[in-house]
Amino acid sequence: MHPQAVTVHAVTALSAASRETRSGKNTLKYGPMNRILLIDDDTQLATLLGQYFEQFSFELESATRPSQGIALLDQKHYDLVILDIMLPEIDGFEVCKTIRKDNDIPIIMLTARGEVMDRIVGLELGADDYLPKPFEPRELVARIQGILKRAQPKASTEIEPGAVLSFNTLVIDTGKRMATLESNKIALSAMEYQLLLLFASSPQKTFTRDELLNLLKGIDADVYTRSIDIMVSRLRQKLKPLDLIKTIRGEGYMFVGQPT
Numbered sequence: 001m002h003p004q005a006v007t008v009h010a011v012t013a014l015s016a017a018s019r020e021t022r023s024g025k026n027t028l029k030y031g032p033m034n035r036i037l038l039i040d041d042d043t044q045l046a047t048l049l050g051q052y053f054e055q056f057s058f059e060l061e062s063a064t065r066p067s068q069g070i071a072l073l074d075q076k077h078y079d080l081v082i083l084d085i086m087l088p089e090i091d092g093f094e095v096c097k098t099i100r101k102d103n104d105i106p107i108i109m110l111t112a113r114g115e116v117m118d119r120i121v122g123l124e125l126g127a128d129d130y131l132p133k134p135f136e137p138r139e140l141v142a143r144i145q146g147i148l149k150r151a152q153p154k155a156s157t158e159i160e161p162g163a164v165l166s167f168n169t170l171v172i173d174t175g176k177r178m179a180t181l182e183s184n185k186i187a188l189s190a191m192e193y194q195l196l197l198l199f200a201s202s203p204q205k206t207f208t209r210d211e212l213l214n215l216l217k218g219i220d221a222d223v224y225t226r227s228i229d230i231m232v233s234r235l236r237q238k239l240k241p242l243d244l245i246k247t248i249r250g251e252g253y254m255f256v257g258q259p260t
Contacts, residue, residue, distance in 0.1 A: 033058070033059045034058050034059070034080065034144075035058075035059045035061065035076075035077065035078045035079050036059065036060050036061070036078060036144070037062070037063065037069060037072060037073065037081045037082070038060055038061070038063070038081075039063050039066060039069035039081065039087065040083075040084040040087070040110070041064045041087055041088055042084075043064060046062035046064075049062075049137070049140075050062070053141070056141050056145070058141075061076075064088075065088055066087050066088075066089045066090050066092075066094075066095045066098075069081075070099070073099065073105070079106070079148060080106045080107070081099065081105055081106070081107045082107075082108050082110065082140075083095055083096060083107055083108070083109050083127075084109075084110045084111075085109060085110065085111045085112075085118065085122075086112060092109055092111075092122075093121060093122065093125055096109065096122065096125045096126060096127055097125050097126075099126075100125065100187060100189065101187065102187060104187055104190065104192075104193070105190075106147045106148070106189070106190040107126065107127045107128055107129075107189070108127070108128065108143060108144065108147065109129075109130050109131070110131055111130070111132055112132075112133040118130075119132075119227075120230065123227050124230050124234065126189045126192070127189070128190050129146075129191075131143060147190060150190060150194055161174070162175035163175075165200050165259065166259065166260045167200065167203075167242075167244060167257030167258065167259060167260060168242060168257065168258075169181055169183075169242065170242055170257065172196065172197065172200055174197065181239065187238070191216065191231060192234065192235055192238070194216055195212070195216060195232070195235055196235060198212070198215055198216070199245065199253075200255060200257065202255070203255050203256065203257055203258070204254060204255070204256065205254065205255070206248045206251050206252050206253070206254045207252045207254070208252040209228045209229075211252070212228050212252070213228060232245060232253055243256075244257040
């Protein structure tokens with residue numbers, strides 16, 4: 001994270017939050033620790049975030065270089081990645097693309113530029129959420145909690161817990177939270193998996209973009225319409241050669257797979 005103004009704002013906010021934590025304010029303990037990897041070259045931000053995250057049962061580990069972060073992902077288990085765009089070696093977009101080749105870990109991308117196109121590109125590459133800098137630390141925590149909650153297996157009124165859904169050569173194992181196509185695992189982000197499961201739970205049902213947004217939750221409202229289209233397009237590409245998601249003109253999208 002290079003722009004000085006952004007760094008100063010973020011550090012000031014986190015310093016204040018950390019002081020409140022040490023004084024006993026805002027100290028809320030949650031369940032088991034979730035391990036989070038931060039890939040950002042701002043070491044001061046990493047230190048303050050690590051201190052602030054402790055009250056929310058988040059264990060933060062940081063990497064200042066993309067190569068270091070990718071190596072850590074290969075060596076250890078993490079529940080979520082926070083990824084800055086402006087990095088040495090390669091930018092965050094390339095890092096996201098590399099991670100998504102063989103890992104479906106949730107990713108939140110950070111940017112100091114705040115441009116809508118940056119957010120769209122990040123979502124196209126498989127990021128689950130996007131937070132512009134400067135940000136309030138509590139908002140980052142709320143987004144992390146939302147993504148981790150959605151990533152947890154949960155019962156459904158339409159799909160039995162642990163059910164295996166089959167549509168031709170597409171198989172969705174809800175117990176393992178995994179989808180395969182012709183017996184090959186599909187690399188899906190947490191949000192893409194939720195979208196696929198949502199479609200598969202109601203074949204032949206037309207979902208409007210607003211319905212999908214409300215059911216998925218957590219997509220940046222500034223680009224929500226475009227974000228839904230991007231996710232559907234990305235999911236379609238990953239399901240090829242099957243053509244299971246149809247555009248219903250003027251309405252939305254329909255999953256046309258027949259259970260087998």
